[in-house]
Amino acid sequence: SQQGEEDPQALSIQEGENATMNCSYKTSINNLQWYRQNSGRGLVHLILIRSNEREKHSGRLRVTLDTSKKSSSLLITASRAADTASYFCATTRGPGGNTPLVFGKGTRLSVIA
Amino acid sequence: EPEVTQTPSHQVTQMGQEVILRCVPISNHLYFYWYRQILGQKVEFLVSFYNNEISEKSEIFDDQFSVERPDGSNFTLKIRSTKLEDSAMYFCASKVSGANTGELFFGEGSRLTVL
Numbered sequence: 001s002q003q004g005e006e007d008p009q010a011l012s013i014q015e016g017e018n019a020t021m022n023c024s025y026k027t028s029i030n031n032l033q034w035y036r037q038n039s040g041r042g043l044v045h046l047i048l049i050r051s052n053e054r055e056k057h058s059g060r061l062r063v064t065l066d067t068s069k070k071s072s073s074l075l076i077t078a079s080r081a082a083d084t085a086s087y088f089c090a091t092t093r094g095p096g097g098n099t100p101l102v103f104g105k106g107t108r109l110s111v112i113a
Numbered sequence: 114e115p116e117v118t119q120t121p122s123h124q125v126t127q128m129g130q131e132v133i134l135r136c137v138p139i140s141n142h143l144y145f146y147w148y149r150q151i152l153g154q155k156v157e158f159l160v161s162f163y164n165n166e167i168s169e170k171s172e173i174f175d176d177q178f179s180v181e182r183p184d185g186s187n188f189t190l191k192i193r194s195t196k197l198e199d200s201a202m203y204f205c206a207s208k209v210s211g212a213n214t215g216e217l218f219f220g221e222g223s224r225l226t227v228l
Contacts, residue, residue: 040222041222042117042204043156043217044219048216088155101158103156
């Protein structure tokens with residue numbers, strides 16, 4: 001299976017702390033994307049990292065990619081209560097232009113004020 | 114800001130009944146998807162659609178499921194004879210291009226409850 005698997009399944013931290021979520025996948029990828037889902041809502045794209053990139057930043061988000069270990073991490077710095085959500089990594093199953101994104105099981109992040 | 118809209122937000126139906134879930138993708142997008150999420154579980158791919166035909170479908174998308182884009186704006190998912198295990202959130206998504214670098218834009222979902 002191509003799908004990413006996140007860990008931990010659940011993470012609870014205090015506001016202001018950093019949150020790190022990890023994702024592992026099984027086969028080669030073109031890129032890896034992270035999405036966020038508030039409870040009962042749709043998924044929102046956060047960031048995409050290409051297979052030839054090792055690190056990418058967007059605001060308080062930092063994503064790393066290690067293709068040799070087939071893993072990625074998402075770091076949220078200085079977390080806020082509003083960051084409480086589930087976070088999913090997603091990969092495509094092949095190099096084709098329209099191969100669908102396959103999502104992992106997600107990490108449920110709770111940020112306590 | 115353009116968004117993907119889905120209706121209904123919640124539908125309750127009896128087992129064996131037909132259900133149609135509707136989506137209006139972002140207007141200049143060309144690639145359309147349906148995903149589902151059983152409560153508390155992962156988001157699962159159902160089907161992708163481009164140029165008025167199915168591009169790819171998963172094992173979940175059996176003969177009971179169908180999709181169509183009847184009028185150039187709506188994108189529908191039909192379940193012919195619902196089963197209890199079809200209860201889930203169904204998400205429509207679209208993207209502008211076929212490149213793997215394209216992000217998916219998701220609707221807020223349609224919650225289907227089969228009794």
